[in-house]
Amino acid sequence: xxxxxxxxxxxxxxxxxxxxxxxxxxxxxxxxxxxxxxxxxxxxxxxxxxxxxxxxxxxxxxxxxxxxxxxxxxxxxxxxxxxxxxxxxxxxxxxxxxxxxxxxxxxxxxxxxxxxxxxxxxxxxxxxxxxxxxxxxxxxxxxxxxxxxxxxxxxxxxxxxxxxxxxxxxxxxxxxxxxxxxxxxxxxxxxxxxxxxxxxxxxxxxxxxxxxxxxxxxxxxxxxxxxxxxxxxxxxxxxxxxxxxxxxxxxxxxxxxxxxxxxxxxxxxxxxxxxxxxxxxxxxxxxxxxxxxxxxxxxxxxxxxxxxxxxxxxxxxxxxxxxxxxxxxxxxx
Amino acid sequence: xxxxxxxxxxxxxxxxxxxxxxxxxxxxxxxxxxxxxxxxxxxxxxxxxxxxxxxxxxxxxxxxxxxxxxxxxxxxxxxxxxxxxxxxxxxxxxxxxxxxxxxxxxxxxxxxxxxxxxxxxxxxxxxxxxxxxxxxxxxxxxxxxxxxxxxxxxxxxxxxxxxxxxxxxxxxxxxxxxxxxxxxxxxxxxxxxxxxxxxxxxxxxxxxxxxxxxxxxxxxxxxxxxxxxxxxxxxxxxxxxxxxxxxxxxxxxxxxxxxxxxxxxxxxxxxxxxxxxxxxxxxxxxxxxxxxxxxxxxxxxxxxxxxxxxxxxxxxxxxxxxxxxxxxxxxxxxxxxxxxxxxxxxxxxxxxxxxxxx
Numbered sequence: 001x002x003x004x005x006x007x008x009x010x011x012x013x014x015x016x017x018x019x020x021x022x023x024x025x026x027x028x029x030x031x032x033x034x035x036x037x038x039x040x041x042x043x044x045x046x047x048x049x050x051x052x053x054x055x056x057x058x059x060x061x062x063x064x065x066x067x068x069x070x071x072x073x074x075x076x077x078x079x080x081x082x083x084x085x086x087x088x089x090x091x092x093x094x095x096x097x098x099x100x101x102x103x104x105x106x107x108x109x110x111x112x113x114x115x116x117x118x119x120x121x122x123x124x125x126x127x128x129x130x131x132x133x134x135x136x137x138x139x140x141x142x143x144x145x146x147x148x149x150x151x152x153x154x155x156x157x158x159x160x161x162x163x164x165x166x167x168x169x170x171x172x173x174x175x176x177x178x179x180x181x182x183x184x185x186x187x188x189x190x191x192x193x194x195x196x197x198x199x200x201x202x203x204x205x206x207x208x209x210x211x212x213x214x215x216x217x218x219x220x221x222x223x224x225x226x227x228x229x230x231x232x233x234x235x236x237x238x239x240x241x242x243x244x245x246x247x248x249x250x251x252x253x254x255x256x257x258x259x260x261x262x263x264x265x266x267x268x269x270x271x272x273x274x275x276x277x278x279x280x281x282x283x284x285x286x287x288x289x290x291x292x293x294x295x296x297x298x299x300x301x302x303x304x305x306x307x308x309x310x311x312x313x314x315x316x317x318x319x320x321x322x323x324x325x326x327x328x329x330x331x332x333x
Numbered sequence: 334x335x336x337x338x339x340x341x342x343x344x345x346x347x348x349x350x351x352x353x354x355x356x357x358x359x360x361x362x363x364x365x366x367x368x369x370x371x372x373x374x375x376x377x378x379x380x381x382x383x384x385x386x387x388x389x390x391x392x393x394x395x396x397x398x399x400x401x402x403x404x405x406x407x408x409x410x411x412x413x414x415x416x417x418x419x420x421x422x423x424x425x426x427x428x429x430x431x432x433x434x435x436x437x438x439x440x441x442x443x444x445x446x447x448x449x450x451x452x453x454x455x456x457x458x459x460x461x462x463x464x465x466x467x468x469x470x471x472x473x474x475x476x477x478x479x480x481x482x483x484x485x486x487x488x489x490x491x492x493x494x495x496x497x498x499x500x501x502x503x504x505x506x507x508x509x510x511x512x513x514x515x516x517x518x519x520x521x522x523x524x525x526x527x528x529x530x531x532x533x534x535x536x537x538x539x540x541x542x543x544x545x546x547x548x549x550x551x552x553x554x555x556x557x558x559x560x561x562x563x564x565x566x567x568x569x570x571x572x573x574x575x576x577x578x579x580x581x582x583x584x585x586x587x588x589x590x591x592x593x594x595x596x597x598x599x600x601x602x603x604x605x606x607x608x609x610x611x612x613x614x615x616x617x618x619x620x621x622x623x624x625x626x627x628x629x630x631x632x633x634x635x636x637x638x639x640x641x642x643x644x645x646x647x648x649x650x651x652x653x654x655x656x657x658x659x660x661x662x663x664x665x666x667x668x669x670x671x672x673x674x675x676x677x678x679x680x681x682x683x684x685x686x687x688x689x690x691x
Contacts, residue, residue, distance in 0.1 A: 116666075
């Protein structure tokens with residue numbers, strides 16, 4: 001219990017920070033709830049990217065820096081293809097391209113680097129990320145594109161009876177959250193009920209033992225990178241539909257790194273919870289803490305959401321390196 | 334011996350203890366390295382034009398310092414960092430503030446201050462490395478990158494209340510020597526690089542360097558034989574950030590002249606990492622080769638199509654550049670994890686035994 005104290009302190013501090021604006025009367029409950037919901041929506045998107053990370057890390061021990069580039073690539077593909085084709089067909093073609101990419105990555109990058117250290121693999125995925133960014137923008141173009149998911153843009157007002165003025169809610173946000181929940185449900189089903197899922201879990205548990213009972217590591221890698229590609233496509237469509245498809249998509253995905261630190265590298269629920277914490281935390285910090293900081297230190301503007309997630313992750317690393325749901329590390333010589 | 338001395342033999346080991354701790358390990362290559370240094374210092378500025386100096390040689394020299402620093406951390410101590418451009422920014426802004434607020438200060442002291450403050454910040458952001466490693470550390474150093482970027486853009490004191498953190502500086506004055514012309518700047522950067530190279534070379538030969546390498550190779554085992562991981566890791570972070578701080582100050586004062594925090598963004602951090610991957614991890618020569626490679630490649634990629642008469646747009650060229658970088662990283666990691674430095678060594682080996690196979 002004593003050992004857990006710093007961690008509990010951090011969690012309590014976060015919770016306290018969350019409700020402080022309410023307690024001090026700095027904001028009305030309605031506005032606070034709106035910010036909270038906005039944060040949750042951003043968090044869903046972070047969680048989606050983090051999900052891709054976790055899937056690949058679990059199955060192959062690779063910290064996939066290229067997940068953001070995959071999101072960008074697939075979003076660009078969907079955006080450009082859907083200019084000519086119906087959306088569902090564009091998504092289908094993109095999914096096929098992502099599977100092809102997974103096969104290529106496994107053949108050209110992972111297989112030659114098998115048994116290398118995690119850091120080497122991380123740097124290799126950095127290279128993959130660069131290639132994908134360049135390739136995506138060369139093939140599909142590098143302007144700003146939009147994906148029309150066919151959901152009306154104007155926000156709707158809810159809970160007008162409870163709060164004065166009601167709460168603004170974006171329909172596409174709701175659709176995004178719904179899509180994310182459906183995706184996670186599908187993944188959980190895949191992992192729990194299918195034979196492939198069983199093999200995936202076996203490889204995640206102990207690659208050597210899994211191989212010795214006849215599971216092909218290469219097949220598993222292709223599968224898991226394809227699934228991550230699919231997750232990236234969903235993320236790209238959701239995110240691109242909301243904010244437009246452009247290069248910054250690959251950068252926003254960097255936010256998923258602190259998310260997996262928070263949640264633990266090997267935990268799917270961790271990725272989701274971490275994503276929500278980061279999303280809410282950073283929106284709250286930007287809206288409520290930002291102006292205070294600006295006033296106190298005469299800053300030239302806010303923008304603390306650029307680093308808030310990372311500093312939060314850093315604090316987590318200090319008090320609980322394995323994350324919320326991760327496995328403890330044991331060092332062996 | 335058909336080809337005496339043209340390709341020097343591998344270093345012989347010392348046969349006595351006395352010369353072991355000497356500054357240069359070589360009783361051997363003094364003449365050739367001194368000749369090379371003289372040529373680089375006096376000969377190159379005579380022959381090279383302003384364009385070559387300004388857009389190629391000076392950036393290569395300064396980035397080599399930064400790559401040396403990163404290599405001490407990543408290549409020698411095995412601690413990954415994705416945020417070293419932020420430490421360069423610390424150096425640059427410290428130097429700016431020192432020069433602004435204490436104009437009488439000698440620039441060398443300003444540089445020292447830049448390095449020391451970067452080292453202090455590096456130690457702070459390196460503390461997580463005591464508990465975590467590898468992938469986790471990558472994220473911790475990314476935190477440094479984003480946080481420090483923000484600090485220099487938003488905290489107006491650092492940029493003397495200018496807009497969005499952009500600052501500009503005057504030419505350096507060193508005991509009456511105004512470092513203004515391209516060849517002056519080149520010589521100044523080269524002198525510092527030479528100094529820091531000797532420093533790095535000897536650090537990695539000494540007990541500190543050996544402690545770093547032991548930590549890199551087997552942390553628990555190193556601890557068992559009496560190396561303190563706390564000490565080794567934090568010194569690695571400190572020395573590495575010191576190098577980057579000096580490089581950052583030079584990047585601002587000697588190369589850019591005017592800059593904003595964006596000059597030290599994540600891209601530069603990643604480029605530094607690419608330099609040491611391509612150049613060679615854990616090799617002093619590698620930092621030189623990698624920096625040269627990463628600076629020259631984009632310029633070459635922009636020019637080549639024009640020479641071949643295939644005009645391409647700047648956007649395509651930059652995408653091509655990114656793709657080339659990416660594939661080279663993967664290729665080097667797969668085919669030659671020790672980078673260009675190792676390729677050089679292999680080439681020298683081949684030349685020495687030529688025309689025989691071995």
